[in-house]
Amino acid sequence: MSASQSAVRSRAEAVQVSRTLDWMILFTLFTVVLGGYHIHYMLTGGDWDFWTDWKDRRLWVTVAPIVSITFPAAVQACLWFRYRLPFGAVVCVLALMLGEWINRYLNFWGWTYFPVNFCFPSNLVPGAILLDVVLMLSSSFVLTAVVGGMAWGLVFYPGNWPIIAPLHVPVEYNGMMFTLADLQGYHYVRTGTPEYIRMVEKGTLRTFGKDVAPVSAFFSAFVCIIIYFLWHYFGRWFAKTDFIDGEGM
Amino acid sequence: MAATTDSVKADVSEAPLLNKVNLFAGLTLYLVFYSFIRWYEGVYGWSAGLDSFAPEFETYWMNMLYIELVAEVVIACGLWGYIWKTRDRKVMSITPREELRRHMTHWTxxxxxxxxxxxxxxxxxxxxxxxxxxxxxxxxFTPSHIIEFYLAYPIYIITGVSSFLYAKTRLPAYSEGLSLMYMISVLGPFMILPNVGLNxxxxxxxxxxxxxxxxxxxxxxxxxxxxxxxxGVVNTxxxxxxxxxxKDLA
Structure with a gap:
């Protein structure tokens, strides 16, 4: 081919092709990341995300942010540091939450009849906005890991508070004190529940543990910082354009 | 004026850079097909999918599994074979416009x-x-496994490998060597299927x-x-x- 030849007829056509490709790239990135992020999240934090009776003040607050900061950190490493696009975390979270909401409505409710107010997904949007804003303002992945990663962990529970608070009010049932979320779980028995008919917040947590959620969030934020670093480097590696010799394969 | 007219005629007669019909038809095909599958699950999951020893389970679910497996092998062999058989043996000598057209098809x-x-x-x-x-x-082989593991996963494997083969056989950018990230992005999700054995x-x-x-x-x-x-594929x-x-966008 000749280097002097042009692939397009005019500048207008070049612009049009470029815009079309932008949409096709975004669609592919969105759907592939959705698939990968969703399978990762549902199998590392899924049960806490599926059911309100798992959304407690300790393990949900700890586990969900730690396992969910992974893909946003990796995608930021490509989109910001290569293209200066400041929406890596938000696009990941929007993709994940779209996939989750479609599933909870059409399958959890539509196929197996769990009410949506029992199986709605956790809200990750506030943390994603903070993560992207910190990266955009600082242009530093170290600062994003420390400040943004910590914010991701800390903001998770407050970000879900308005949604989960009505289900954490106490009720008395057969002489036991439950939360409404516990009561939902009690009535909607699942195959995984026999060994998990449990009150997470029992014993010392209910007498001694009024600070459980903030402590859990703080611990989660600490781990999120480390996970962000790790997955930033995963993201850099996955963004490589290397070719290998096909000989012997 | 005549030259301009000829040029316009040439533009009209040549294939478009992006065949939008193929793109939207393909996306719609998957949407309609999977909507049908979801309907099938809704109806026959509860009525025939709860007891694998029941005759209706064999009728509605095991037969579906057998059909899936045969269809997938046939489609994979046919599609991959076609893409390979019709490969461009002079891929480095295509015009820039043809290369751009192929990139658009690749993105489809x-x-x-x-x-x-x-x-x-x-x-x-x-x-x-x-x-x-x-x-x-x-x-x-539960109803959800028959759809998830043995239908939806093979479909993305077939699609992903087809995409890889298209790039490898028709685009100069992939003609020398193997794109490491392209292989990982196709082979990694493929490995989810063998991992079903562990599961x-x-x-x-x-x-x-x-x-x-x-x-x-x-x-x-x-x-x-x-x-x-x-x-990595996007960056490549x-x-x-x-x-x-x-140079045209500058």
């Missing part, structure tokens, strides 16, 4: 791959969680209950990470497209 394949990955890894995988936390399984073996120990965060499932997680390699493509369009 990648959009299809993304769409197929969504249905397999997101929609039908999480759906499996709610089905198995609702019914007590008595077989490895089913493990579930023979924990047959009754379903916990999605059980370590038994971490194989799926590990191979799911490979989807991130799509970023952007490099190639920049060479084609940069």
């Amino acid at each position: 394949w990648l959009c299809m791959y993304g769409w197929a990955v969504y249905w397999g890894a997101s929609y039908f995988t999480e759906q499996d969680g709610t089905w198995h936390q609702t019914i007590v399984r008595d077989t490895d 089913e073996w493990g579930h023979t120990f924990w047959f009754m209950e379903e916990l999605f965060v059980a370590p038994l499932h971490y194989g799926f997680v590990f191979f799911g990470w490979a989807t991130l390699a799509v970023m 493509e952007v490099n190639a497209l920049t060479k084609l369009l940069k």
Whole structure:
């Protein structure tokens, strides 16, 4: 081919092709990341995300942010540091939450009849906005890991508070004190529940543990910082354009 | 004036850079097909999918599995064979415009791959969680597994490998060597399918209950990470497209 030849007829056509490709790239990135992020999240934090009776003040607050900061950190490493696009975390979270909401409505409710107010997904949007804003303002992945990663962990529970608070009010049932979320779980028995008919917040947590959620969030934020670093480097590696010799394969 | 008219005629007669009909028809095909599958699950999951020893289970579910497996092998062999058989043996001598046209077709394949990955890894995988936390399984081949593992996963594998083969056989950017991230983005999600072996073996120990965060499932997680390699594919493509369009966009 000749280097002097042009692939397009005019500048207008070049612009049009470029815009079309932008949409096709975004669609592919969105759907592939959705698939990968969703399978990762549902199998590392899924049960806490599926059911309100798992959304407690300790393990949900700890586990969900730690396992969910992974893909946003990796995608930021490509989109910001290569293209200066400041929406890596938000696009990941929007993709994940779209996939989750479609599933909870059409399958959890539509196929197996769990009410949506029992199986709605956790809200990750506030943390994603903070993560992207910190990266955009600082242009530093170290600062994003420390400040943004910590914010991701800390903001998770407050970000879900308005949604989960009505289900954490106490009720008395057969002489036991439950939360409404516990009561939902009690009535909607699942195959995984026999060994998990449990009150997470029992014993010392209910007498001694009024600070459980903030402590859990703080611990989660600490781990999120480390996970962000790790997955930033995963993201850099996955963004490589290397070719290998096909000989012997 | 005459020259301009000829030029316009030539533009009209040549194939468009992007065949939008193919793109939207492909996406719609998957949407309609999977909508039908979801309807089938809704009707025959409850009425014929609860007891694997029942005759109706054989009729509605095992027969579906057998049809799927045969159809997938035939389609994979036919599609991959066609793409390979019709490969361009002089790929380095194509015009820039033809190269751009092929990149657009390649992106149609990648959009299809993304769409197929969504249905397999997101929609039908999480759906499996709610089905198995609702019914007590008595077989490895449950209604949700027959759709998830043996239909939705093979479809994205077939689509992904087709996309890879198209790039490898028709685009100069991929003609020398193998794109590492392209291979990972296709082979990683592919490995989720063999990992079903581990999953089913493990579930023979924990047959009754379903916990999605059980370590038994971490194989799926590990191979799911490979989807991130799509970023490497995007970057490779952007490099190639920049060479084609940069001077016209300047």
